[in-house]
Amino acid sequence: MTFMPDKETEELSILYANRSAALNHLQQYEDVLEDIRKCISLGYPRHLRYKVFERRARTLLVLKRNQEAISAFQDTITALDEANKFDKEKRQKMRTDSKLMLEILNKGLTLAGNPKDPEPLKRKPPKPKLPGKNNREYPAASDAIQIDYEESRGRFATATRDIKVGEMLLVEKPHSGVLLAEYSKTHCQHCFVKCPILVPCPKCPNVIFCSEKCLEAAQKSYHAYECHIVPLLWKSGCSVTCFIALRMITQNKKEYFTKIVSELDSKSSGVYKTDDYKNIYNLVSHEDKRTKQDFLHRTQMAAFLVKLLEVSGYFEGKPRSKPVDFDEIKSMAVDDKHKNDLALFGGLILKNLQVLQFNAHEVFELQCPRPKPGKNIIKHTGKSVFLAGAVFPTLALFNHSCEPSVVRYFCGPYIIIRAVKNINKGEEVSENYGPIFTTVPKEKRQAELKEQYWFDCNCIPCKDNWPTYQEMTENYMRFK
Numbered sequence: 001m002t003f004m005p006d007k008e009t010e011e012l013s014i015l016y017a018n019r020s021a022a023l024n025h026l027q028q029y030e031d032v033l034e035d036i037r038k039c040i041s042l043g044y045p046r047h048l049r050y051k052v053f054e055r056r057a058r059t060l061l062v063l064k065r066n067q068e069a070i071s072a073f074q075d076t077i078t079a080l081d082e083a084n085k086f087d088k089e090k091r092q093k094m095r096t097d098s099k100l101m102l103e104i105l106n107k108g109l110t111l112a113g114n115p116k117d118p119e120p121l122k123r124k125p126p127k128p129k130l131p132g133k134n135n136r137e138y139p140a141a142s143d144a145i146q147i148d149y150e151e152s153r154g155r156f157a158t159a160t161r162d163i164k165v166g167e168m169l170l171v172e173k174p175h176s177g178v179l180l181a182e183y184s185k186t187h188c189q190h191c192f193v194k195c196p197i198l199v200p201c202p203k204c205p206n207v208i209f210c211s212e213k214c215l216e217a218a219q220k221s222y223h224a225y226e227c228h229i230v231p232l233l234w235k236s237g238c239s240v241t242c243f244i245a246l247r248m249i250t251q252n253k254k255e256y257f258t259k260i261v262s263e264l265d266s267k268s269s270g271v272y273k274t275d276d277y278k279n280i281y282n283l284v285s286h287e288d289k290r291t292k293q294d295f296l297h298r299t300q301m302a303a304f305l306v307k308l309l310e311v312s313g314y315f316e317g318k319p320r321s322k323p324v325d326f327d328e329i330k331s332m333a334v335d336d337k338h339k340n341d342l343a344l345f346g347g348l349i350l351k352n353l354q355v356l357q358f359n360a361h362e363v364f365e366l367q368c369p370r371p372k373p374g375k376n377i378i379k380h381t382g383k384s385v386f387l388a389g390a391v392f393p394t395l396a397l398f399n400h401s402c403e404p405s406v407v408r409y410f411c412g413p414y415i416i417i418r419a420v421k422n423i424n425k426g427e428e429v430s431e432n433y434g435p436i437f438t439t440v441p442k443e444k445r446q447a448e449l450k451e452q453y454w455f456d457c458n459c460i461p462c463k464d465n466w467p468t469y470q471e472m473t474e475n476y477m478r479f480k
C-alpha cells in the first residue's frame, strides 16, 4: 500500500477490501469497517461490492450495532443485483440469508423498543489528563508547579505545595517532533505510535500514519511540504535534531513567521503555550558562548535546510508534487526571488539548531517480549527504544539534577512527568538530562553535562560527593 505509485485507484480499493477480510479473521472489527469505508470511497468494482457490504453487515452484528447492520444488509441485497459474475445459486442463497437477517433484526429491534446502537469503540487511549488543576500560566503543567527565574539559574520549576510521590505533574505534546527514519514504515509519522494497520500517504511512499486523523493533520501542516524532501534529509545523514529544526518551520505557514518575526526577541507575556514558536525561540541557546567554528558548522546545515525549503515549494506556499531531482540541489544557492526568505528562514533555522542542542528530548517506546502464560509480567525483560526526537517547551524549563525528582514516559506523542519522590513545598522540581548519581560517578556526570549542555552541575549529589550504588559501603547504608 505504501509503495503504490498512484493511490487513488481501483487497485488500492481491492487491497483495502482484501485487508478488511484479513482483519475480520483477526477479529479487529473496527478496523474492518474503516477499510471497507475506504475501499468503497476509492471506487471498488460494483460487481464485487456485495462481498464487502455483507462483511460490513456481519461485522456490525458482532459489534451489536444492529441499526447500522440493517442498512448494511439492505446494501448487500441491492449490490447482489449487480453481481453478474457471481454464481447464480450462491447469489440466491446470499440474498435469502440477507433477507432473513433483515427480518430477524427488524423484529428484534421492535421488541426491544428500537434502542440506539452502541457508540463505535475508541481505538486510541484517551489523551492523558492531569489529575488536579492546570497551572494558569503554564497549562501543560499542574498547579503544583510554578516556574521561577534567577539570573544565574535561568528558569526552573518549584513546588507550590507538598507533592506526593507518583503525582502527575506535566502532560505535554511536543511543539515539534520527528520520527527516526528507521521507524518510518512501522510507526505513525505524526503521533509515533506503532501501527501494524497502516494508512499510507496518498502522495509519497516515504511515511505511514496510524489513522486518517493523523494523516490529515500532517498533510495540513508539515507533510505537505516534506513529502518529497524526506528522502533527501534521510540520505544526507543529518541528525534528527536538524530535521526537527526544519519541522519547526514546515509545520507553520510562511505567513505565520513573517507576522511574528518582529516580536520574537521581546519577552513573552500571557499564557505559555506549547504551540507558540516564540516560546521555543526564547529557550536557552548560549549564542554568546559559541565559537566561530560552531556557527560555521550550523550555518552550513541551515543553508542546506533552507535549500530544501525552497525546493519543497514552502516559500511559494505551493507544495511540490514530484520527487526532487538531484540536479535541483547541486548548488545550495537560493533563487534571487527568495532572497528575503533566505535571510528570514536561514536565521530562524540557525536559531532552532542552537536551541535544540540543549532542549530536545528523546521519545522512546518500551518494547517487551510477549509474556509467557503463567510468568510474572512485572519482571519483564523490556527495553526502552529511541523512536523520535522532540521539543517540549514547558518541560524544557525544568533544570537538571543528578538525583531527579521526576520521571518521564510517553503516551503516544504526549510526554508525562510524575514525581518519583515526595517533594516539599518550595523545593526545586528537577528532571534528569542523562547521567544519574546512582550509576554514573561524579567526574563522568560532570564531564558529560559540560560537554553536552555546557554547565557545571551543582546538584546535591555533586556538591556532597554522593557515592554510586556500587561504591556504597555499610557506613553509607546506615539509615536513621
Ligand SMILES: [Zn+2]
Pocket: 188, 189, 190, 191, 192, 193, 209, 210, 211, 214
Ligand atoms: Zn498517529
Ligand SMILES: [Zn+2]
Pocket: 201, 202, 203, 204, 205, 206, 207, 223, 226, 227, 228
Ligand atoms: Zn507524503
Ligand SMILES: [Zn+2]
Pocket: 401, 402, 403, 445, 457, 458, 459, 460, 461, 462
Ligand atoms: Zn549533579
